Each structure stands twice: as structure tokens, then as C-alpha cells.
Amino acid sequence: MPDGLLFASISAINFVCLIVSLWLGCYIVTRSPRSRVSWLVSATLWSLCGYFLNSLTDIQGPPGEGSLPWWWGWSVAIAVPFWFHLSVSLLSGKLARKQRPLVILVYLLTLNFVAMEAYTPWVFSGATMKPPIYNSAQHPGPLYPLFGLYLIAVPALSLYNLYLSWRQAKSRSIQRQFATLLWATSLAIFSGIYATLSTWLRLDTPTLISNFSLGAGVALLGYGVARYNALIKGRAIGLDFIYTSLAIGLVIGAYLLAAFISDLAFDVPFIAFIFIIMLAIVSHSLYDWARTYLDRFFYRRQYRELRANLRDFAREAVPGHELQEQLRTILETLCRSLDVSKGFIALREGEGFVVTANWQVDFGGQSIASDALATDEIAVLSPPMETLGLTDTPMALIVPLHAGGEQIGVIVLGQRTTGVSYTEDDLDLLEDLADTVASVVHTVRLQKRSVQQIDTLLREVREREQELQGKMREALVAEARPPVLEGQSEREAISLVEDALRHLHDYPYLGEHTLAQLRIIESYLDVQEGVFVTHLDRGKALQEVLTTAIEKLKPPGPQPSPPTREWHQYVILHDCYVLGKLNRDVMSALYISEGTFSRARRRAVRGVTRALAEMETQQKRPA
Structure with missing residues (x-):
């Protein structure tokens, strides 16, 4: 060479x-x-x-x-x-x-x-x-x-x-x-x-x-x-090992491409990239590990544990072939320890059992009717019998696997090679082993359900995040909106509406109010031929407009007693301004504090102001 x-x-x-x-x-x-x-x-x-x-x-x-x-x-x-x-x-x-x-x-x-x-x-x-x-x-x-x-x-x-x-x-x-x-x-x-x-x-x-x-x-x-x-x-290691190795391979490939281009364009020797590539491997390999420790500085304990458990769950979730490998290992160890000639483990699938792991018998994946293997306790078959659906396979022992109150599988064993019958100690060992195997199978099946539940939960969280982001965008847009009423900022418009509500039954005051000049007032005036329109008429029209806007806050259906939260804004404005009740009486009727009352009233006044602005905008549109 x-x-x-x-x-x-x-x-x-x-x-x-x-x-x-x-x-x-x-x-x-x-x-x-x-x-x-x-x-x-x-x-x-x-x-x-x-x-x-x-x-x-x-x-x-x-x-x-x-x-x-x-x-x-x-x-x-x-x-x-x-x-x-x-x-x-x-x-x-x-x-x-x-x-x-x-x-x-x-x-x-x-x-x-x-x-x-x-x-x-x-x-x-x-x-x-x-x-x-x-x-x-x-x-x-x-x-x-x-x-x-x-x-x-x-x-x-x-x-x-x-x-x-x-x-x-x-x-x-x-x-x-x-x-x-x-x-x-x-x-x-x-x-x-x-x-x-x-x-x-x-x-x-x-x-x-x-x-x-x-x-x-x-x-x-x-x-x-x-x-x-x-x-x-x-x-389980199979998928995690392959996934991690491919990810590291892609990272190394990207750095090798950079090294090749640098060598061609700038005559940078390849050896200069060796330590950079090594650092990239270490940093990518230790990323999840380091993130676990960094979580301590940014998340509370319950969220740290949740994030760590989700990462472990995603990495260690056992696929079907890994479960088969584990059951095969358990069955092989059991048969060797007890000198059992043959055996298999079958798991319930639908109305029957499917052979998932087998030892010294060749019918992996074969289905067996549930009647042949259904049992609540360890069944010793004396003399050994052929399992229904599996000819030429005499079995001596059926060990049920129970989890969640139902039989999820069986361990079926043949005769012992020594010719000795199964002892009570053997049966006790098999009962303990059956509990362990059932726990493994049940956990794997729970993992599959958990994956679906977590996926559904994450979709709901994303939908709520999108909804929240939409509301935040609306709030930002609201801040950048033009004046609610022509010539008035939003704060000034809210102040005008609040002032008009305080004098809701004072027609002379309302007639001379700034809001009485809105075009929407014209549609509420009862103008008849030969009848003069005075500021008192405008005051009455403004009262009707404000009352109509307040009614738009009213939820559908009859008012409950006591009013629920969605009724608070309507009840506060209607009772305080339309009916003229005292604030303390309204607070007592709603069972709320003064702070809650003030916040709900401010939101309600802001809503009425926006409603007036929208009514005014629609009034200005050409027919």
C-alpha cells in the first residue's frame, strides 16, 4: 500500500x-x-x-x-x-x-x-x-x-x-x-x-x-x-442508542463539512478542528445531563421532577420488541433455574392469548383461545396435557399473570428435565415471579396509554397557549387603537362615560354632556314635525343609549341568586347607576370585597365605553 x-x-x-x-x-x-x-x-x-x-x-x-x-x-x-x-x-x-x-x-x-x-x-x-x-x-x-x-x-x-x-x-x-x-x-x-x-x-x-x-x-x-x-x-436501550448515535453522527458530519470547506478555502489544516469536534461531542452528549442540574436554578422542585421524569420517560419507554426481549430473558432464566424442559409466556390480546416469549418450543406469536389458559390460581396439570391449539406440546403448569384485577397473561411451563414434580417452594417462587412479570407488562402497557395522555395534554396546553397569545395580541392591539371616541383618548372616553353614568337620571346635565354630541344620539331622538329638540331630549336619548350599552353586559338567561361571577359587571352597573343602589348594598348582594367590586366596575365601564364606540362607528357607516 x-x-x-x-x-x-x-x-x-x-x-x-x-x-x-x-x-x-x-x-x-x-x-x-x-x-x-x-x-x-x-x-x-x-x-x-x-x-x-x-x-x-x-x-x-x-x-x-x-x-x-x-x-x-x-x-x-x-x-x-x-x-x-x-x-x-x-x-x-x-x-x-x-x-x-x-x-x-x-x-x-x-x-x-x-x-x-x-x-x-x-x-x-x-x-x-x-x-x-x-x-x-x-x-x-x-x-x-x-x-x-x-x-x-x-x-x-x-x-x-x-x-x-x-x-x-x-x-x-x-x-x-x-x-x-x-x-x-x-x-x-x-x-x-x-x-x-x-x-x-x-x-x-x-x-x-x-x-x-x-x-x-x-x-x-x-x-x-x-x-x-x-x-x-x-x-430499554435499542432505540435510544440508535437515536443518540445518529444525532452525534449528524453533528460530526456538520463539523467535518466545515473542516473540509475551511481546508479548501483557507488552507486550515484538519488537525485544527479535532479539539472542536471533541468538544462538540462532549457538549451534545452531556446536554440532557447538564440540563437536569441547571433546572435547579430556574424551576421549583415539582417542575424539576416533572421535567426530569418526562425526559427519562421519553428515553426509556419500552417498545414492543424490547418487552419481548425482557420476557424472553426472564423465561430463559426461570427454565434454567428450575430445569424446565420447555415453556412460554402468553399475553392477553383481545379475546385470546398471544405467545410473546418461548423457550425450547417454536410457536412464537401464535394465538391461543382464552378458555385454554384462563385461571385464577396456579394450575398443576397432572398428567401433563397438550395446550389447546398447540399440538404435541404437553404442559405441566399454568401460572396466571394478574394486574389491575384481571388476567393479562400466563406463564406456561413443561415438565422438569429431572422428572421431579414441582414442589411448594417452586410454586411460591413462581407466584412471586408472576407478580413481577405482571408488573412489567402492566407498566409497559401503561406507558403506551401515558404517551397518548401526555400527547393529548400537550395539545391542550398548546391550544391554551395559542389562545392566551391571541388575547395578548388583542390587548396589545387595543393599546395601539385610535381614540375610542372621536377626539378623545381611551382614558378620556372612559372618564366621560363614568361621569355620565353618575348623572344617569339628570337630563339637563346629560343634555349638555360631551357624549350628547355623538351621532348615535340622533337615532334615539324622537323627532316629530313641529316639535323642537332641546338639550333635555338629548339627555333622555343619552340615558337610553347608556342603558342599552349596560344591557349588552347582561348574560343570557335568568339572573341567579346570588349572581354568579359572569353577572357581576352587569349587576354592578345596573344596580348602582340604573337602580341607584348604594355600593355597599351591591357588594353585600354579590358577596364580594370592595377591591373586587372596584375592579369589576372598572372593567364594566371600559366595556360600556367600547360598546358606545362601536355603536358610533356603525352609525357613521353609509347606508
Whole structure:
């Protein structure tokens, strides 16, 4: 392979491995921040991220011997103790306690090797004339064989610990996750052997193979631990993992496009964007996590909890296939623990049951009539019987799943492989397990209903927000409206109306009032031929106009006793001004305070003023 193509390939591999290790570390620790396993695997991934950063900057950086200090990235040795500590943490309690002194020893060895690598020529004695894309780019020092042995032996111990954990796992699903971790560790060991021998023997082998193998191990390690944590906690991970990875991929793609354009237009080297891209990954990965803590400064406790619960609900809602996976894991663990030959879990769907999870039988998704499996208590079938609708499948035990006062499913088990009948202890265990499974199924179904309820609630909230915004716009428009009455501001017009209402029965006063000059008054004058129109007639017409405007405040239907809130404005103006009652008597009749009375009266007077303005506007329109 030409050096140019090899250079580009190794740079791309290092960049991808850098991104994957950094993002997976952030993803795992944000999903399970209180898990020691999460922090150990994240420390491992971030340490390897530093190694890939060191390799990438060494390749992309300025040429020349010693051009990059050792701390530009850091040694791959830093990831080794975290990986080993992780493997010990996954062991059972007794085995883990035995290896605690060994964990401390590995950490101390790592500190010694890193110090020697940084400050002495004992591990690496200097750089060669070879480009950094080859393993022979550095001279091995006198202690390099010990360093190489350390890079191989400690991961090999990690592999052994993971193998022990794999053997101890009772669930096939948990075993699959440990198998993933075994493959990840095996790839890391292969990478260590390849790189160590190539450097020690000064072979011109490309770093592409070792870095690619280590990067594949990083991806498997991160995904395996994420799946393991999800299984232990009973969480769904599939959709969240895919969604988050695609979102980060889009962000990285945008930054890569910016880097490409900058390189073409301004000759900005790609290496200048590495730390910006890393910062973007960290900031986007920690966004939800940081927002949870920022909520403490801006929201009260009940709203903080609501926002956090909604975010968790949106991320951890269990889709149908995730529920099937959980039920399959539960059934498999149960059958292995009790030495059951076969079994299945069926959930009620409509008028029958549908097989959702099965073990050693092949009829997943098949429907069964409800009569065949309906039972209120554990039913021991002696002798074993064939389940209705499933031929050649003799079953020995039916365990009902109840939730919400109804049977939502069943666990059906076959005979035990040992030939021994189910004991009372087995039945007690199955009853407890049935309650747990029923709770899981019921919770998932409640999630589906909750999604619909939350969606409906959010739509109602948005509609109310739009309605409120509309009212606010109307209020703003009202502030910017032209004068309510010609030649008068709104405040002046309200003052005129209030003054006229106080003298509602004083015709001479009303006849000389400013409002008596409104054109609407002309339509209320009883003008007859030969009859003079005086200011008293205008006063009577203004009284009629004001009374008509007050009547427009009256709600439909008969007036209740005592008047309800929608009647307050009408009753206040009508009783105080038309009937001439005292304010205190009206307040007593409405059972309201003086402050409430004053506010309602002001709103009512403002409404009458607007009504007069609208009547005046309509009067001015040409016929």
C-alpha cells in the first residue's frame, strides 16, 4: 500500500476510533451515572480516546523528531488498569475480593510505566527516521520487553475474569453481553501483541492493523457494557442508542463539512478542528445531563421532577420488541433455574392469548383461545396435557399473570428435565415471579396509554397557549387603537362615560354632556314635525343609549341568586347607576370585597365605553 494511502487510512481509523471511544464513554456514564461499572468502562474508553488522539496528532502534526510532547495525548498503558478493574468488578463478590490486591498492583505498575515512558529512555529510547504510520517509528528501550509483557499479560487476566463471569451468568442474554466483552478484550490483546512484537523486532508493519483491532474492541466494549447495564436495570436501550448515535453522527458530519470547506478555502489544516469536534461531542452528549442540574436554578422542585421524569420517560419507554426481549430473558432464566424442559409466556390480546416469549418450543406469536389458559390460581396439570391449539406440546403448569384485577397473561411451563414434580417452594417462587412479570407488562402497557395522555395534554396546553397569545395580541392591539371616541383618548372616553353614568337620571346635565354630541344620539331622538329638540331630549336619548350599552353586559338567561361571577359587571352597573343602589348594598348582594367590586366596575365601564364606540362607528357607516 502506498504511504499516501496508508497515511490517509490510518488517520481515518484513528479519527473514527477517537470519536467512538469519546462518545461511548459519555453515553454510558450519562445513562448510568451511579454505576461503578459505568465509570470504569468510561475511564477505559476515555483513556483509549487519549491514545487515539495522540496517534492522530502525531501523524497529522508537524514533522520532525520530538516535535510533539508526550502529553499531547497519553500512553495506551493508562487504559489497561481500568479495563482490568472493570473485569474484576463484573466477577462475583468472593472472586472480586480475592483480586483487589492485584488491582492495586496493576495501578501502581501503570504509574511506573507511564512515568518511565514520559521521563526516561528506558521504555522508548527515541524516534527513528520512519514515519509514525509504522510501528518501527520509535526505538524500543531496555525495559520495553517488560512494558510489552505488561500490555499483553494484564489484558489476558481481564479476558480470564470475563470468561469466569460468562460461565457464572445464568441468563443467556447476560452471557451474550459477556461474550461481547470477551471479543472486545481479545481484539485488544491481539492489538497489543501485534504492536509490541512489531516495535520490539523493529518491523515496518503499519499501525493500521493494531489501531483498527483496538478500535473494534473499543466499540464492542462500550456497546457490551451499555447493554449489560440496561439488562441489569431492566431498561430499554435499542432505540435510544440508535437515536443518540445518529444525532452525534449528524453533528460530526456538520463539523467535518466545515473542516473540509475551511481546508479548501483557507488552507486550515484538519488537525485544527479535532479539539472542536471533541468538544462538540462532549457538549451534545452531556446536554440532557447538564440540563437536569441547571433546572435547579430556574424551576421549583415539582417542575424539576416533572421535567426530569418526562425526559427519562421519553428515553426509556419500552417498545414492543424490547418487552419481548425482557420476557424472553426472564423465561430463559426461570427454565434454567428450575430445569424446565420447555415453556412460554402468553399475553392477553383481545379475546385470546398471544405467545410473546418461548423457550425450547417454536410457536412464537401464535394465538391461543382464552378458555385454554384462563385461571385464577396456579394450575398443576397432572398428567401433563397438550395446550389447546398447540399440538404435541404437553404442559405441566399454568401460572396466571394478574394486574389491575384481571388476567393479562400466563406463564406456561413443561415438565422438569429431572422428572421431579414441582414442589411448594417452586410454586411460591413462581407466584412471586408472576407478580413481577405482571408488573412489567402492566407498566409497559401503561406507558403506551401515558404517551397518548401526555400527547393529548400537550395539545391542550398548546391550544391554551395559542389562545392566551391571541388575547395578548388583542390587548396589545387595543393599546395601539385610535381614540375610542372621536377626539378623545381611551382614558378620556372612559372618564366621560363614568361621569355620565353618575348623572344617569339628570337630563339637563346629560343634555349638555360631551357624549350628547355623538351621532348615535340622533337615532334615539324622537323627532316629530313641529316639535323642537332641546338639550333635555338629548339627555333622555343619552340615558337610553347608556342603558342599552349596560344591557349588552347582561348574560343570557335568568339572573341567579346570588349572581354568579359572569353577572357581576352587569349587576354592578345596573344596580348602582340604573337602580341607584348604594355600593355597599351591591357588594353585600354579590358577596364580594370592595377591591373586587372596584375592579369589576372598572372593567364594566371600559366595556360600556367600547360598546358606545362601536355603536358610533356603525352609525357613521353609509347606508
